[in-house]
Amino acid sequence: MQINKVMPSEGLSDGILRYFAKVGMTVRVFLTGWIFKVLYRV
Incomplete structure (x- = not known):
């Protein structure tokens, strides 16, 4: 599993x-x- 070190908040919101x-x-x-x-029941 690769972890991107961009922006934690960005990854979290994504x-x-x-x-x-x-x-x-x-x-x-x-x-x-x-x-x-x-x-369909009616």
Whole structure:
């Protein structure tokens, strides 16, 4: 594992953005599936 010695804050914010992107995609997929389930149930 290689550690970039650029700027710790930059690397940290990049990691946070990547984490939120992953979580956001999962939540979006889950919400979309749930909405479709509710719509098709009615």
